[in-house]
Amino acid sequence: MPNLSDLKNRIASVKSTRKITKAMQMVAAAKLRRAQEAAEAGRPYAERFNAVMGQLAASVGSSEGAPKLLAGTGSDQTQLLIVMTAERGLCGGFNGNIAKLAKAKAQELIAAGKTVKVLTVGKKGREAIKRDLGEHFIGHVDLSEVKTMGYANAAEIAQDVLSRFSAEEFDVAKIYYSKFQSVISQIPTEQQVIPASFDAPEEGDAAASTIYDYEPSEEGILADLLPRAVATQIFSALLENGASEQGARMSAMDNATRNAGDMIDKLTIEYNRTRQAVITNELIEIISGAEAL
Numbered sequence: 001m002p003n004l005s006d007l008k009n010r011i012a013s014v015k016s017t018r019k020i021t022k023a024m025q026m027v028a029a030a031k032l033r034r035a036q037e038a039a040e041a042g043r044p045y046a047e048r049f050n051a052v053m054g055q056l057a058a059s060v061g062s063s064e065g066a067p068k069l070l071a072g073t074g075s076d077q078t079q080l081l082i083v084m085t086a087e088r089g090l091c092g093g094f095n096g097n098i099a100k101l102a103k104a105k106a107q108e109l110i111a112a113g114k115t116v117k118v119l120t121v122g123k124k125g126r127e128a129i130k131r132d133l134g135e136h137f138i139g140h141v142d143l144s145e146v147k148t149m150g151y152a153n154a155a156e157i158a159q160d161v162l163s164r165f166s167a168e169e170f171d172v173a174k175i176y177y178s179k180f181q182s183v184i185s186q187i188p189t190e191q192q193v194i195p196a197s198f199d200a201p202e203e204g205d206a207a208a209s210t211i212y213d214y215e216p217s218e219e220g221i222l223a224d225l226l227p228r229a230v231a232t233q234i235f236s237a238l239l240e241n242g243a244s245e246q247g248a249r250m251s252a253m254d255n256a257t258r259n260a261g262d263m264i265d266k267l268t269i270e271y272n273r274t275r276q277a278v279i280t281n282e283l284i285e286i287i288s289g290a291e292a293l
Contacts (some may be wrong), residue, residue: 018260025253032246054198072195085125094248099128154235186244
């Protein structure tokens with residue numbers, strides 16, 4: 001049985017931990033509001049851009065003049081997996097779920113005889129991927145010094161990926177990130193960015209019913225817009241990841257705070273019982289001594 005001093009120190013330690021987790025929860029809540037606003041503000045642009053690009057891609061199809069970013073190399077032998085996670089931990093299963101999805105896909109591709117290359121964005125993803133897929137690791141993007149995620153950050157990542165594609169280092173590129181739904185729901189997502197893949201506009205959508213005249217040509221416009229489309233998709237993924245990370249951290253710290261409170265209650269009960277037992281033993285000793293006299 002632990003003594004009173006040990007229990008008292010343990011209660012004090014858990015209380016200190018609860019203060020830290022509560023503070024982290026409040027910080028995550030403040031950051032979540034800004035990150036969620038940024039993610040939600042970027043969705044209409046990304047969706048509209050995707051609709052217009054989808055219409056353009058459908059018009060060009062697999063014609064001889066189709067840009068390489070749209071038509072692809074004609075092979076899917078070498079695949080690049082871009083795994084986007086957080087720079088920090090303490091956010092529940094956020095990082096692990098993304099890495100798990102990417103590793104499962106990598107193992108599936110390897111089993112099918114494909115060549116897999118992995119590029120990570122975020123320190124936590126790099127740590128998880130290097131443990132199991134270290135021989136497939138080709139690069140890492142460090143965003144630890146970035147305070148506010150901007151389009152420029154996504155453009156740098158896109159430029160690196162596009163330069164590797166131009167150098168024929170891979171045939172297909174996919175990004176892995178977590179799509180924000182709510183504080184308690186973040187969905188690990190796989191999205192192909194090279195060759196470009198766009199959803200066709202739905203019936204009734206303005207993009208589907210609007211007729212456009214393109215100058216100089218649809219192929220020329222696609223060749224200019226496709227690199228921006230890659231950057232836009234990466235930027236959208238970074239924004240979704242940012243909101244998902246803060247939501248997951250807020251939820252994790254809330255659970256940790258509650259668990260710390262439960263532990264304090266249990267330790268306090270144990271402390272009181274131990275204290276009562278000590279007092280009872282002291283009284284018995286005093287009474288026994290008095291009777292002996």
